[in-house]
Amino acid sequence: MNIQKIYKPVAAQAHKGTQGHALLIGGSYGKIGAITLSSKAALHAGAGLVTAFIPKCGYPILQTANPEVMVITDKVQEHISCIEFTIIPNAIGIGPGIGQEQETQDALHQFLQTNKTPLVIDADALNILSQNKKWLELLPPQTILTPHPKELERLIGKTQSDEETIQKTITFSKEHQLIVVKKGAPTQIIDGDNVYENTTGNQALATAGSGDVLTGIITGLLAQTYTPLEAAQLGAYLHGLTADLALPHTGHESFVASNIIHFLGKAFLTLQGNRNEIGFK
Ligand SMILES: NC(=O)C1=CN([C@@H]2O[C@H](COP(=O)(O)OP(=O)(O)OC[C@H]3O[C@@H](n4cnc5c(N)ncnc54)[C@H](OP(=O)(O)O)[C@@H]3O)[C@@H](O)[C@H]2O)[C@@H](O)CC1
Numbered sequence: 011m012n013i014q015k016i017y018k019p020v021a022a023q024a025h026k027g028t029q030g031h032a033l034l035i036g037g038s039y040g041k042i043g044a045i046t047l048s049s050k051a052a053l054h055a056g057a058g059l060v061t062a063f064i065p066k067c068g069y070p071i072l073q074t075a076n077p078e079v080m081v082i083t084d085k086v087q088e089h090i091s092c093i094e095f096t097i098i099p100n101a102i103g104i105g106p107g108i109g110q111e112q113e114t115q116d117a118l119h120q121f122l123q124t125n126k127t128p129l130v131i132d133a134d135a136l137n138i139l140s141q142n143k144k145w146l147e148l149l150p151p152q153t154i155l156t157p158h159p160k161e162l163e164r165l166i167g168k169t170q171s172d173e174e175t176i177q178k179t180i181t182f183s184k185e186h187q188l189i190v191v192k193k194g195a196p197t198q199i200i201d202g203d204n205v206y207e208n209t210t211g212n213q214a215l216a217t218a219g220s221g222d223v224l225t226g227i228i229t230g231l232l233a234q235t236y237t238p239l240e241a242a243q244l245g246a247y248l249h250g251l252t253a254d255l256a257l258p259h260t261g262h263e264s265f266v267a268s269n270i271i272h273f274l275g276k277a278f279l280t281l282q283g284n285r286n287e288i289g290f291k
Pocket residue numbers: 040041042043044045105106107108109133134137158159160161193194218219220221222
Protein backbone atom coordinates (compact mmCIF):
# COMPACT_ATOMS: atom_id res chain seq x y z
CA MET A 11 0.00 0.00 0.00
CA ASN A 12 1.54 3.26 -1.05
CA ILE A 13 0.51 6.07 1.27
CA GLN A 14 1.95 8.62 -1.14
CA LYS A 15 -0.72 7.63 -3.68
CA ILE A 16 -3.47 8.27 -1.12
CA TYR A 17 -2.17 11.68 -0.06
CA LYS A 18 -3.72 14.67 -1.85
CA PRO A 19 -1.93 18.01 -1.50
CA VAL A 20 -4.09 21.04 -0.71
CA ALA A 21 -5.03 22.94 -3.89
CA ALA A 22 -3.71 26.50 -4.21
CA GLN A 23 -7.31 27.75 -4.67
CA ALA A 24 -8.59 25.95 -1.58
CA HIS A 25 -10.55 27.80 1.09
CA LYS A 26 -11.90 26.62 4.42
CA GLY A 27 -15.22 25.75 2.81
CA THR A 28 -13.57 23.29 0.40
CA GLN A 29 -11.45 21.59 3.07
CA GLY A 30 -14.32 19.88 4.86
CA HIS A 31 -16.16 20.43 8.13
CA ALA A 32 -15.42 17.88 10.88
CA LEU A 33 -17.69 17.48 13.90
CA LEU A 34 -16.24 15.82 17.03
CA ILE A 35 -18.76 14.70 19.64
CA GLY A 36 -17.63 13.70 23.12
CA GLY A 37 -16.33 14.76 26.51
CA SER A 38 -17.80 14.51 29.99
CA TYR A 39 -16.84 16.01 33.35
CA GLY A 40 -13.16 15.14 33.92
CA LYS A 41 -12.69 13.98 30.32
CA ILE A 42 -13.02 17.20 28.36
CA GLY A 43 -9.33 16.78 27.53
CA ALA A 44 -10.13 13.84 25.25
CA ILE A 45 -12.43 15.84 22.97
CA THR A 46 -10.16 18.88 23.17
CA LEU A 47 -7.36 16.73 21.75
CA SER A 48 -9.58 15.12 19.10
CA SER A 49 -10.95 18.39 17.77
CA LYS A 50 -7.52 20.02 17.70
CA ALA A 51 -6.13 17.02 15.81
CA ALA A 52 -8.89 17.27 13.19
CA LEU A 53 -7.85 20.86 12.46
CA HIS A 54 -4.18 19.90 12.20
CA ALA A 55 -5.14 17.06 9.83
CA GLY A 56 -6.37 19.71 7.43
CA ALA A 57 -10.11 20.04 8.00
CA GLY A 58 -11.21 23.54 6.98
CA LEU A 59 -13.73 23.84 9.81
CA VAL A 60 -14.01 21.91 13.04
CA THR A 61 -16.88 21.95 15.53
CA ALA A 62 -16.94 20.17 18.89
CA PHE A 63 -20.21 19.04 20.48
CA ILE A 64 -19.61 18.80 24.23
CA PRO A 65 -21.37 19.02 27.62
CA LYS A 66 -21.78 22.57 28.96
CA CYS A 67 -18.97 22.26 31.54
CA GLY A 68 -16.42 21.93 28.74
CA TYR A 69 -17.23 25.22 27.05
CA PRO A 70 -14.59 27.53 28.60
CA ILE A 71 -11.99 24.76 28.54
CA LEU A 72 -12.34 23.96 24.87
CA GLN A 73 -12.69 27.55 23.69
CA THR A 74 -9.55 28.49 25.62
CA ALA A 75 -7.50 25.48 24.56
CA ASN A 76 -8.62 25.55 20.89
CA PRO A 77 -9.74 29.00 19.74
CA GLU A 78 -9.94 27.77 16.13
CA VAL A 79 -12.58 25.16 17.04
CA MET A 80 -16.27 26.11 17.11
CA VAL A 81 -18.36 24.71 19.96
CA ILE A 82 -21.91 23.50 20.39
CA THR A 83 -22.93 22.59 23.93
CA ASP A 84 -25.44 20.09 25.23
CA LYS A 85 -28.04 21.51 27.62
CA VAL A 86 -26.67 19.31 30.45
CA GLN A 87 -23.56 20.36 32.39
CA GLU A 88 -21.51 17.20 32.89
CA HIS A 89 -22.41 14.76 30.13
CA ILE A 90 -24.06 14.61 26.72
CA SER A 91 -27.83 14.04 26.88
CA CYS A 92 -29.15 14.94 23.42
CA ILE A 93 -27.16 15.20 20.17
CA GLU A 94 -28.87 17.85 18.05
CA PHE A 95 -27.25 20.42 15.76
CA THR A 96 -28.06 22.47 12.68
CA ILE A 97 -24.61 22.45 11.03
CA ILE A 98 -23.96 20.08 8.10
CA PRO A 99 -20.61 18.40 8.73
CA ASN A 100 -18.81 16.24 6.15
CA ALA A 101 -17.65 13.74 8.80
CA ILE A 102 -18.40 13.05 12.45
CA GLY A 103 -16.13 11.49 15.08
CA ILE A 104 -17.90 10.37 18.24
CA GLY A 105 -16.79 8.88 21.54
CA PRO A 106 -13.61 10.38 23.04
CA GLY A 107 -14.29 11.03 26.72
CA ILE A 108 -18.07 10.75 26.19
CA GLY A 109 -18.66 8.40 29.18
CA GLN A 110 -21.46 5.88 29.53
CA GLU A 111 -24.24 7.71 31.41
CA GLN A 112 -27.68 6.30 30.56
CA GLU A 113 -28.71 9.66 29.04
CA THR A 114 -25.58 9.59 26.86
CA GLN A 115 -26.41 6.05 25.71
CA ASP A 116 -29.95 7.17 24.78
CA ALA A 117 -28.54 10.22 22.98
CA LEU A 118 -26.18 8.01 20.95
CA HIS A 119 -29.07 5.71 20.00
CA GLN A 120 -31.22 8.63 18.91
CA PHE A 121 -28.33 10.13 16.93
CA LEU A 122 -27.56 6.86 15.11
CA GLN A 123 -31.21 6.47 14.09
CA THR A 124 -31.12 9.65 12.02
CA ASN A 125 -27.44 10.17 11.09
CA LYS A 126 -26.34 9.69 7.49
CA THR A 127 -22.95 11.48 7.72
CA PRO A 128 -19.71 9.40 7.46
CA LEU A 129 -18.70 8.36 10.97
CA VAL A 130 -15.69 7.49 13.11
CA ILE A 131 -16.53 5.75 16.38
CA ASP A 132 -14.13 5.49 19.32
CA ALA A 133 -13.76 4.93 23.04
CA ASP A 134 -16.94 4.96 25.15
CA ALA A 135 -19.15 5.18 22.06
CA LEU A 136 -17.67 1.78 21.12
CA ASN A 137 -18.29 0.50 24.65
CA ILE A 138 -21.93 1.64 24.44
CA LEU A 139 -22.29 -0.18 21.10
CA SER A 140 -20.80 -3.31 22.67
CA GLN A 141 -23.63 -3.28 25.20
CA ASN A 142 -26.21 -2.65 22.47
CA LYS A 143 -25.02 -4.70 19.49
CA LYS A 144 -28.33 -4.25 17.60
CA TRP A 145 -27.37 -0.60 17.12
CA LEU A 146 -24.50 -1.68 14.85
CA GLU A 147 -27.17 -2.02 12.13
CA LEU A 148 -27.72 1.74 12.34
CA LEU A 149 -24.16 2.62 11.29
CA PRO A 150 -23.65 3.92 7.74
CA PRO A 151 -21.66 1.42 5.57
CA GLN A 152 -17.89 2.01 5.81
CA THR A 153 -18.15 3.55 9.26
CA ILE A 154 -14.69 3.51 10.87
CA LEU A 155 -14.34 1.92 14.31
CA THR A 156 -11.09 2.56 16.22
CA PRO A 157 -10.95 0.06 19.12
CA HIS A 158 -7.95 -0.65 21.35
CA PRO A 159 -7.60 -4.34 22.29
CA LYS A 160 -10.02 -4.18 25.23
CA GLU A 161 -12.64 -2.26 23.27
CA LEU A 162 -12.31 -4.79 20.43
CA GLU A 163 -12.76 -7.67 22.89
CA ARG A 164 -15.95 -6.01 24.16
CA LEU A 165 -17.20 -5.86 20.54
CA ILE A 166 -16.23 -9.30 19.22
CA GLY A 167 -15.77 -11.36 22.40
CA LYS A 168 -12.73 -13.04 23.95
CA THR A 169 -10.23 -14.82 21.72
CA GLN A 170 -7.42 -17.29 22.36
CA SER A 171 -4.84 -16.06 19.83
CA ASP A 172 -3.94 -13.09 17.59
CA GLU A 173 -4.97 -15.17 14.57
CA GLU A 174 -8.42 -15.78 16.05
CA THR A 175 -8.75 -12.06 16.86
CA ILE A 176 -8.03 -11.15 13.24
CA GLN A 177 -10.45 -13.77 11.93
CA LYS A 178 -13.23 -12.62 14.25
CA THR A 179 -12.56 -8.99 13.31
CA ILE A 180 -12.76 -9.85 9.59
CA THR A 181 -16.09 -11.60 10.18
CA PHE A 182 -17.33 -8.62 12.22
CA SER A 183 -16.19 -6.15 9.54
CA LYS A 184 -17.95 -8.13 6.79
CA GLU A 185 -21.13 -8.72 8.75
CA HIS A 186 -21.63 -5.02 9.49
CA GLN A 187 -19.75 -3.46 6.52
CA LEU A 188 -17.41 -1.59 8.85
CA ILE A 189 -13.75 -0.60 8.69
CA VAL A 190 -11.96 -1.59 11.89
CA VAL A 191 -8.80 0.24 12.91
CA LYS A 192 -7.48 -2.42 15.30
CA LYS A 193 -5.15 -0.27 17.40
CA GLY A 194 -2.01 -1.76 18.84
CA ALA A 195 1.65 -2.33 18.07
CA PRO A 196 1.29 -2.48 15.13
CA THR A 197 -2.11 -1.10 14.20
CA GLN A 198 -3.98 -3.15 11.61
CA ILE A 199 -6.83 -1.93 9.44
CA ILE A 200 -9.44 -4.51 8.59
CA ASP A 201 -11.81 -3.87 5.70
CA GLY A 202 -13.61 -7.12 5.04
CA ASP A 203 -11.05 -9.72 3.95
CA ASN A 204 -8.37 -7.06 3.46
CA VAL A 205 -5.96 -6.57 6.35
CA TYR A 206 -3.46 -3.69 6.17
CA GLU A 207 -0.65 -3.37 8.71
CA ASN A 208 0.70 0.06 9.56
CA THR A 209 4.48 0.46 9.44
CA THR A 210 4.89 3.58 11.60
CA GLY A 211 4.75 4.25 15.34
CA ASN A 212 6.51 3.16 18.50
CA GLN A 213 6.01 2.80 22.24
CA ALA A 214 6.07 6.58 22.76
CA LEU A 215 2.39 6.35 21.76
CA ALA A 216 1.65 4.39 24.94
CA THR A 217 0.33 7.55 26.58
CA ALA A 218 -3.10 8.92 27.57
CA GLY A 219 -5.01 10.55 24.76
CA SER A 220 -3.03 9.13 21.83
CA GLY A 221 -6.13 7.28 20.61
CA ASP A 222 -8.27 10.39 21.03
CA VAL A 223 -5.85 12.22 18.73
CA LEU A 224 -6.04 9.39 16.16
CA THR A 225 -9.83 9.76 16.08
CA GLY A 226 -9.46 13.47 15.40
CA ILE A 227 -6.93 12.91 12.63
CA ILE A 228 -9.05 10.27 10.87
CA THR A 229 -12.22 12.39 11.21
CA GLY A 230 -10.37 15.43 9.85
CA LEU A 231 -9.20 13.42 6.82
CA LEU A 232 -12.64 11.88 6.29
CA ALA A 233 -14.16 15.39 6.23
CA GLN A 234 -11.87 16.20 3.29
CA THR A 235 -12.03 14.17 0.10
CA TYR A 236 -10.55 10.93 1.41
CA THR A 237 -12.60 7.72 1.33
CA PRO A 238 -13.11 5.96 4.69
CA LEU A 239 -10.39 3.38 3.92
CA GLU A 240 -7.99 6.09 2.77
CA ALA A 241 -8.70 8.22 5.85
CA ALA A 242 -8.10 5.23 8.14
CA GLN A 243 -4.85 4.26 6.39
CA LEU A 244 -3.41 7.75 6.01
CA GLY A 245 -4.53 8.67 9.54
CA ALA A 246 -2.88 5.66 11.19
CA TYR A 247 0.27 6.19 9.11
CA LEU A 248 0.64 9.90 9.98
CA HIS A 249 -0.23 9.27 13.65
CA GLY A 250 2.53 6.68 13.98
CA LEU A 251 4.99 8.74 11.98
CA THR A 252 4.69 11.67 14.42
CA ALA A 253 6.03 9.42 17.17
CA ASP A 254 8.92 8.28 14.96
CA LEU A 255 9.78 11.87 14.02
CA ALA A 256 9.49 13.10 17.60
CA LEU A 257 11.72 10.43 19.11
CA PRO A 258 15.05 12.32 18.86
CA HIS A 259 13.38 15.27 20.62
CA THR A 260 11.18 13.63 23.26
CA GLY A 261 12.38 10.07 23.77
CA HIS A 262 9.76 7.46 24.59
CA GLU A 263 9.01 8.75 28.09
CA SER A 264 8.23 12.43 27.68
CA PHE A 265 6.22 12.13 24.48
CA VAL A 266 2.56 13.04 25.17
CA ALA A 267 -0.55 13.02 22.99
CA SER A 268 -0.20 16.75 22.25
CA ASN A 269 3.17 15.95 20.65
CA ILE A 270 1.33 13.89 18.01
CA ILE A 271 -0.52 17.03 16.99
CA HIS A 272 2.67 19.08 17.21
CA PHE A 273 4.57 16.77 14.83
CA LEU A 274 1.68 16.23 12.40
CA GLY A 275 2.93 18.98 10.10
CA LYS A 276 6.35 17.35 9.80
CA ALA A 277 4.65 14.01 9.11
CA PHE A 278 2.60 15.55 6.27
CA LEU A 279 5.74 17.18 4.85
CA THR A 280 7.41 13.78 4.37
CA LEU A 281 4.63 12.95 1.90
CA GLN A 282 5.51 15.87 -0.32
CA GLY A 283 8.96 14.48 -1.11
CA ASN A 284 9.65 11.77 -3.63
CA ARG A 285 9.46 8.74 -1.36
CA ASN A 286 8.21 5.52 -2.88
CA GLU A 287 6.37 2.58 -1.40
CA ILE A 288 6.01 3.93 2.09
CA GLY A 289 3.15 3.07 4.34
CA PHE A 290 1.43 -0.25 4.74
CA LYS A 291 2.45 -3.84 4.22
N1 LIG B 1 -7.43 13.31 28.96
C1 LIG B 1 -8.59 12.67 28.81
O1 LIG B 1 -9.67 13.26 28.90
C2 LIG B 1 -8.57 11.22 28.49
C3 LIG B 1 -9.77 10.55 28.36
N2 LIG B 1 -9.83 9.25 27.97
C4 LIG B 1 -11.16 8.68 27.80
O2 LIG B 1 -11.40 7.83 28.87
C5 LIG B 1 -12.41 6.90 28.51
C6 LIG B 1 -11.96 5.51 28.92
O3 LIG B 1 -10.96 5.05 28.02
P1 LIG B 1 -9.89 3.97 28.40
O4 LIG B 1 -9.36 3.43 27.15
O5 LIG B 1 -8.89 4.55 29.34
O6 LIG B 1 -10.73 2.90 29.23
P2 LIG B 1 -11.19 1.45 28.85
O7 LIG B 1 -12.00 1.38 27.62
O8 LIG B 1 -11.81 0.81 30.04
O9 LIG B 1 -9.83 0.75 28.51
C7 LIG B 1 -8.91 0.45 29.53
C8 LIG B 1 -8.79 -1.05 29.57
O10 LIG B 1 -8.32 -1.47 28.31
C9 LIG B 1 -7.13 -2.21 28.41
N3 LIG B 1 -6.24 -1.76 27.34
C10 LIG B 1 -6.11 -0.53 26.83
N4 LIG B 1 -5.19 -0.50 25.87
C11 LIG B 1 -4.70 -1.76 25.77
C12 LIG B 1 -3.72 -2.36 24.95
N5 LIG B 1 -3.04 -1.66 24.05
N6 LIG B 1 -3.51 -3.67 25.09
C13 LIG B 1 -4.20 -4.38 26.01
N7 LIG B 1 -5.15 -3.85 26.82
C14 LIG B 1 -5.39 -2.57 26.70
C15 LIG B 1 -6.61 -1.91 29.80
O11 LIG B 1 -6.09 -3.07 30.27
P3 LIG B 1 -5.11 -3.16 31.59
O12 LIG B 1 -3.82 -3.56 31.02
O13 LIG B 1 -5.08 -1.79 32.23
O14 LIG B 1 -5.77 -4.19 32.40
C16 LIG B 1 -7.85 -1.52 30.58
O15 LIG B 1 -8.46 -2.67 31.15
C17 LIG B 1 -12.62 7.05 27.00
O16 LIG B 1 -13.79 7.80 26.77
C18 LIG B 1 -11.40 7.83 26.57
O17 LIG B 1 -11.63 8.61 25.43
C19 LIG B 1 -8.63 8.49 27.70
O18 LIG B 1 -8.46 8.55 26.31
C20 LIG B 1 -7.41 9.03 28.42
C21 LIG B 1 -7.27 10.53 28.29
